[in-house]
Amino acid sequence: MILDVNGYFGTWPYWPMKGTDPQSVVEKMDRTGIDRVFINSLRSVFTDPLHGNRETLEVVETFPDRFYPALTFSPYSPGYEALRSILKNPPKCIVKLFPLNHSYQIHEEPKVEEILRICGEKKIPVFIPYRLIMSWRLPTMNYGSLGGVIGKFPDTHFILGSINYLFELQTARFLLRTYSNTSLETSAMMAYREVERLVDEFGAGRFIHGSCVPLQNPAIGPLKIKAAEIPDEDKEKIMSGNLSNLIGTMV
Amino acid sequence: MITDCHVHIGKSTWIQIDVAAKELIAAADKSGIDRMMVTDLTALIYDIEEGNRLIREAIADYRDRMIPYYTIVTGRHGKKVLEDFERYVTDHGFRGLKIYSVPPLQLIDDPYMIPFIEKAAEFQIPILAHSTGEECESLSRQVPECILINAHMGCCPQAHGDWHRSVAAAKAYPNIYLDTTSSSFDNDMIEFAVAEVGAERILYGSDLPLLDPTLQIAKVTESEITQEQKDLILHGNIDRILKRRDSA
Numbered sequence: 001m002i003l004d005v006n007g008y009f010g011t012w013p014y015w016p017m018k019g020t021d022p023q024s025v026v027e028k029m030d031r032t033g034i035d036r037v038f039i040n041s042l043r044s045v046f047t048d049p050l051h052g053n054r055e056t057l058e059v060v061e062t063f064p065d066r067f068y069p070a071l072t073f074s075p076y077s078p079g080y081e082a083l084r085s086i087l088k089n090p091p092k093c094i095v096k097l098f099p100l101n102h103s104y105q106i107h108e109e110p111k112v113e114e115i116l117r118i119c120g121e122k123k124i125p126v127f128i129p130y131r132l133i134m135s136w137r138l139p140t141m142n143y144g145s146l147g148g149v150i151g152k153f154p155d156t157h158f159i160l161g162s163i164n165y166l167f168e169l170q171t172a173r174f175l176l177r178t179y180s181n182t183s184l185e186t187s188a189m190m191a192y193r194e195v196e197r198l199v200d201e202f203g204a205g206r207f208i209h210g211s212c213v214p215l216q217n218p219a220i221g222p223l224k225i226k227a228a229e230i231p232d233e234d235k236e237k238i239m240s241g242n243l244s245n246l247i248g249t250m251v
Numbered sequence: 252m253i254t255d256c257h258v259h260i261g262k263s264t265w266i267q268i269d270v271a272a273k274e275l276i277a278a279a280d281k282s283g284i285d286r287m288m289v290t291d292l293t294a295l296i297y298d299i300e301e302g303n304r305l306i307r308e309a310i311a312d313y314r315d316r317m318i319p320y321y322t323i324v325t326g327r328h329g330k331k332v333l334e335d336f337e338r339y340v341t342d343h344g345f346r347g348l349k350i351y352s353v354p355p356l357q358l359i360d361d362p363y364m365i366p367f368i369e370k371a372a373e374f375q376i377p378i379l380a381h382s383t384g385e386e387c388e389s390l391s392r393q394v395p396e397c398i399l400i401n402a403h404m405g406c407c408p409q410a411h412g413d414w415h416r417s418v419a420a421a422k423a424y425p426n427i428y429l430d431t432t433s434s435s436f437d438n439d440m441i442e443f444a445v446a447e448v449g450a451e452r453i454l455y456g457s458d459l460p461l462l463d464p465t466l467q468i469a470k471v472t473e474s475e476i477t478q479e480q481k482d483l484i485l486h487g488n489i490d491r492i493l494k495r496r497d498s499a
């Protein structure tokens with residue numbers, strides 16, 4: 001069983017990219033053995049979180065066995081109230097924040113704090129990607145300022161994602177060490193023996209598989225875990241167990 | 252069969268690496284890499300003469316598996332290093348030149364670099380250029396006979412991850428090749444490069460021991476191109492390039 005916390009559909013604005021419609025995402029999942037993806041509309045990232053979330057929910061309705069919704073909002077775009085009302089009685093979902101694309105800082109925004117509080121109450125994981133995909137073309141977040149926010153919401157589970165190596169990984173490791181309410185998503189981890197080193201340091205319970213399908217080659221996400229020299233039960237935790245547990249506790 | 256055109260050996264505090272030949276061989280065995288083209292980190296970021304001497308000694312027992320690049324941090328040390336480079340190619344079997352762009356100050360098309368590019372062209376050995384597509388174009392205009400491998404095909408911070416720009420450079424200049432290694436696994440990247448410049452101009456690299464060669468190999472094998480194209484990228488092209496020195 002392979003769960004994937006990091007998927008998208010919709011238009012990729014920066015260069016032509018084939019197969020980003022939901023049906024094509026399903027085909028890519030079939031080819032690479034990914035059973036289910038938390039998916040969100042790229043519209044919600046770039047132009048319109050309100051309608052983007054609606055698109056996401058529609059796509060999940062069309063492929064209920066393959067997708068879970070990843071919902072987002074910006075304190076500066078329509079969609080905050082709509083998200084709050086969805087979260088009152090939420091489907092199995094995650095909330096994904098895009099402060100880089102929505103131009104805000106997480107620790108400065110009362111509406112973001114309110115959503116984080118609700119996510120804590122309802123046990124909805126919150127995913128904060130450090131970058132949209134692992135491309136040196138795209139900007140990266142200031143992860144250093146996240147510690148205060150994570151510490152302020154100990155009941156909320158934060159998934160840190162799209163982290164590669166060196167400085168950025170060191171910051172992520174600091175956050176993992178300091179705050180037990182955090183996990184690390186794997187889509188941008190490309191360094192040699194990185195999975196082994198991290199599992200050795202933190203245990204497999206802190207890592208969650210992400211492929212960034214369809215924006216990144218989805219074969220790489222599962223392969224990274226399968227090829228790692230770690231016990232099979234650790235692989236199973238990273239591929240699906242840890243995320244299943246998080247979603248399983250949703251209220 | 253796999254020949255890896257981009258592997259590092261030695262020490263760097265900056266990328267937090269300290270790796271010996273034996274460890275590289277073990278990693279290569281695990282991933283099914285037959286031969287590696289290797290560049291020394293000391294030569295790349297600290298001391299050219301010391302670094303190239305270190306790699307010569309370090310890989311002495313593995314010459315059937317490891318092919319050394321002569322590595323320089325800059326062309327500005329001039330004649331003395333140029334003569335050293337010549338000696339390493341003619342006397343010690345070094346089969347490439349590795350250069351590194353440090354923008355905005357020392358680009359690889361720095362005038363002091365040109366004699367090294369000319370020498371590599373004369374030897375008909377490949378130049379692994381960690382740089383932008385634009386810099387490779389500039390070198391190609393100045394020394395059209397050089398064999399340039401654009402390291403990471405633009406997927407590095409120096410080139411702002413712009414692999415489209417590197418593909419365009421390779422399309423414009425037939426002496427420019429693209430090395431596939433990087434942290435980027437953008438959907439369709441390899442397919443696009445193959446469609447634009449042909450599989451004959453794309454070379455598999457891993458950036459071992461920084462990046463995971465298993466994933467870098469999968470970048471090629473899991474792309475939607477033919478097996479013949481995959482074989483060219485994984486070894487055929489670089490094997491063909493390496494033969495040019497022998498016939499030069």
Ligand SMILES: [Zn+2]
Nearest residue numbers: 257259402458
């Ligand atoms: Zn390198």
